[in-house]
Amino acid sequence: MERGMTADQVLKALWRRKVLVGAIVLGVFAVGAAIVLSQPSVYEATAVVRVQHQRPGEEMVQRTVSELVEQRLLTVRQELMARPVLQKAIEEMNLYPDIVSEKGMEAAVNRMRKDITVRVEGESAFELTYASTDANVAAQVANRLPQLFAEEAQKSRQEQAARATQLFEDEVVALSKSVTEWEKKIAQFKVDHQGELPEQLEMNMRGLERVGALLQTKSEELRVAEARRSDLARARNAADSEAGRMEAAEHSLAQGLVAARSSWTADHPEVKRISQELNVMRERRKDAESRQWAERQERTRVAELITNIQKEIEGLHDQAREYQSRLDRTPQWAHALGVLNRDYEIARTKYQSVVSRRVEAELAQELEAKSAASLFNTISPAGVPVAAARPDRVSGLLIAFLLALGVGVLTGVVMEMRDDSIRDTQELRERLPLPVLAVVPNMQGKAEKRVLMPATGNRNGVVTPSTNDSPLN
Incomplete structure (x- = not known):
């Protein structure tokens, strides 16, 4: 039957089953330690990029690119995580070859998104961190991704400027035809009403x-x-x-x-x-x-x-x-x-x-086109990391030990709660509604036993020893 236990009872129960509890703790810890130690080392490399302000100012030349470069920082993470940038990086540096061959480019792009961390720093800079099992690859990718992002941003801005120029060119052609038509109408009107103008x-x-x-x-x-x-x-x-x-x-x-x-x-x-x-x-x-x-x-x-x-x-x-x-x-x-x-x-x-x-x-x-190369400046390029960023093996081993210890304690407590043996007078009084008449002292020796004799009453009220003895071993 199940019952509540005090802290002393738990300690006694664990001590009685110390061998079992120790074996469970060691086994679980060994499994956890194996899992922690088997995890591959992941290295993180970080590059810091600053966005340069545009020159000359708009009071000198009216720009056709409506979005300022500084405003792109608000969406820099989404743009860095965009498929064109990541796919170009994967193809250029041959990243995730197994995933690309087995699951395709989309799976590789999704995996790379998980390995990238982007943080905006201040109003004109951002940090890009890339995690990889190879320290050299982590540094290379962390340094190359800002360049690819800059190239895509520059390409986008130049395309936007080219579209604006082409739009104005088309509008000039259309308006030129309109002006010519109006000039013809006015000239014909003057010819038709010559002398009356x-x-x-x-x-x-x-x-x-x-x-x-x-x-x-x-x-x-x-x-x-x-x-x-x-x-x-x-x-x-x-x-x-x-x-x-x-x-x-x-x-x-x-x-x-x-x-x-x-x-x-x-x-x-x-x-x-x-x-x-x-x-x-x-x-x-x-x-x-x-x-x-x-x-x-x-x-x-x-x-x-x-x-x-x-x-x-x-x-x-x-x-x-x-x-x-x-x-x-x-x-x-x-x-x-x-x-x-x-x-x-x-x-x-x-x-x-x-x-x-x-x-x-x-x-x-x-x-x-002339200022594209100076829009983005890597002020802190990523170096080759010396130590792995994760996993934290010390913390992992500590967690494995705590988890093993918890499993061992839980096992001992559960086994104690499912054990119906009576081991002291207090437990006997709690579990039986009969008074204890005598307690046989603990005799030294392996064969010695202490027997508790619960009292039983007869029909005339005379107390006699019970024949049902309970071992207190």
Whole structure:
């Protein structure tokens, strides 16, 4: 039966079974020590890497890589544990060949993640620790991993800068086409509304003023020409009368000369007088007819001049109406052209801005390429470890000993609790409801026994010794 035990009882029980307990302790300790001593030695190598600040500053060159290098420390562990970095390290240094051949690269990468420890130190540095059963390999991997991480980080930053540059380049091409299309639209609009554009408003107003001045001039010329034509018309009537009179007088003198010659000789004074008067009249008639012809030519010229002036005035009126029509339509086209120019200016401003950003992106890409080698600096490279980091064999042996001792004590206690033997009077009193009458003293010698005689009562109340003896050995 099971029962509780005091510390003294436990010590006595262990002492009674000291051989068994000792054997169990030694056996368990031997197994534990074998396990501890059989564990391979694991060496840890640590490298410290510092992230350099970027130069020049953003006030000089606007960077296209949005993430600062210092901010990558927040995710440095995840990036170091990324498959590309670890796989490259495994392939480069031929790590975990058994795992790679048996279970594949993914299992080797997972195993390597367990062997790596990353700790961020301060605001611009981190520690990388790699554990391996080979001290030289641990140092090599600890020194190489930061370099691979730096290469991947630099590659990522350069790719990001290149993507930004290409993005701006594509945007420049698209905006250039847009600007060209707007320029064509504006040019076609100006061709379609030539003479009615806002920038031609002043020209049209000056043209209208010039046409008005010409109209006044031509009107005055027309007035003068019409007055001249009126004068010529009056002079024509007078000239016609004079020429007719002279012609009639000449005809009369010619008849008189004929009559005189029929009456007198050619030398007669009267004939000579009439002949002389006829010659004078004939000259006067010819002169009058000459003036009449010149006046007729002048009238024709004046009539043509008046016609031309009237045509010019009509043309000037047409020009004035055209200029006025242009001036009337200018506000309408000014609004439409303003809308086109506004959209064009927006597109051109965007184009100029993107071109400027593209130039900055190209400069930033060049700076990223030139400063890539100095972004990460290993300030404390990993050395070859001399002593193994784990397992701690002293602690392991101590733990094995404590575990063996615990197993031995537990075994002794369990066996004692399952032992129903009665070994002293106290235990007898606790387990039997009968009083103890006598205790046989412990007799020296191996064959000696101490017998306890529990009392039994009869029907009359007389106490007699019991025949059931309990050994106290």
